[in-house]
Amino acid sequence: MATSYSCVPESLEVFAKPALVVGHPGHELKVFGWISEYKPRVYVLTDGSGRQGVSRLLSTTRLLAPLGIEKENAFGLISDIGLYRAILAQDIPWFLTAVDCLTESFIENGVDFVVADAMEGFNPAHDICRTLVDAAVVAVSQETSRTIANYKFCLTEWERVRQEHHDSGCSHFVLADETLRRKLNAAEEYAELQDEVCKAIDLRGREYFRIECLKKVIQPFQEYDYAGKPDYETWGEQRVAEGAYESTIRYEEHMFPIIDAIRNNATGSKACSAGRATHASHVQAGRSGRRALRNSE
Ligand SMILES: [Zn+2]
Numbered sequence: 001m002a003t004s005y006s007c008v009p010e011s012l013e014v015f016a017k018p019a020l021v022v023g024h025p026g027h028e029l030k031v032f033g034w035i036s037e038y039k040p041r042v043y044v045l046t047d048g049s050g051r052q053g054v055s056r057l058l059s060t061t062r063l064l065a066p067l068g069i070e071k072e073n074a075f076g077l078i079s080d081i082g083l084y085r086a087i088l089a090q091d092i093p094w095f096l097t098a099v100d101c102l103t104e105s106f107i108e109n110g111v112d113f114v115v116a117d118a119m120e121g122f123n124p125a126h127d128i129c130r131t132l133v134d135a136a137v138v139a140v141s142q143e144t145s146r147t148i149a150n151y152k153f154c155l156t157e158w159e160r161v162r163q164e165h166h167d168s169g170c171s172h173f174v175l176a177d178e179t180l181r182r183k184l185n186a187a188e189e190y191a192e193l194q195d196e197v198c199k200a201i202d203l204r205g206r207e208y209f210r211i212e213c214l215k216k217v218i219q220p221f222q223e224y225d226y227a228g229k230p231d232y233e234t235w236g237e238q239r240v241a242e243g244a245y246e247s248t249i250r251y252e253e254h255m256f257p258i259i260d261a262i263r264n265n266a267t268g269s270k271a272c273s274a275g276r277a278t279h280a281s282h283v284q285a286g287r288s289g290r291r292a293l294r295n296s297e
């Protein structure tokens with residue numbers, strides 16, 4: 001074993017078919033030690049092209065290949081601009097199709113353990129990724145009576161003022177020296193994330209990235225617990241003021257109706273969550289067969 005666990009809520013050794021689902025290519029670096037050892041199927045929501053329009057999928061493919069990890073069919077389902085447009089346009093069918101895509105693959109491949117982005121209110125793609133995975137886990141249990149252990153990991157806690165919360169639901173994966181060295185090398189070689197990687201190491205030091213925290217999702221579809229506006233809304237407003245963006249993705253107006261529709265579709269619930277009664281349930285249609293996934297650009 002190149003690594004060891006501390007704070008273990010359940011033995012992860014019992015899971016034979018792990019999966020990693022991330023909002024953007026590059027997130028896999030944060031759990032490099034875990035993927036190196038457990039070789040999950042890897043799904044990526046967007047191509048990470050951002051506003052520059054240059055995909056990061058090739059960099060992630062290059063990172064995964066030496067680890068013996070093959071990329072999944074759902075690998076860059078949409079461009080970042082496409083995802084933003086789908087959110088602003090409230091293209092609910094696209095999101096439900098993405099849930100179907102994950103569900104189908106989880107069932108076909110017998111996935112029994114999934115690790116995916118946490119909902120942090122930092123980037124809409126991360127929060128959408130979390131919601132899609134929660135829905136797919138529910139769908140798999142409904143369609144097969146099989147339970148998938150659902151875990152999340154934080155991507156942005158290292159640069160935030162507040163401390164990351166750790167409790168008995170965490171699995172802490174402690175990397176051996178050699179694994180930590182390979183992880184940091186991989187991060188430094190990931191060309192499109194150079195600035196972020198340098199910033200993270202400068203701020204926290206290399207040792208900080210030795211522990212990888214996988215948190216068990218106790219309650220799927222738990223809303224992001226933020227005080228005030230989520231970060232993406234504040235930054236969006238700044239970008240609009242600078243003339244860089246045409247519009248801002250807002251939680252109440254754009255994100256919540258999509259999250260609510262995905263949740264309602266997965267759980268069959270027609271009730272709006274408490275405190276969000278102003279938002280009608282947008283989609284009540286059941287999962288009527290598999291929809292064709294299209295890029296909404
Ligand atoms: Zn990201």
Ligand SMILES: [Zn+2]
Pocket residue numbers: 165166167170171172213214
């Ligand atoms: Zn933890």
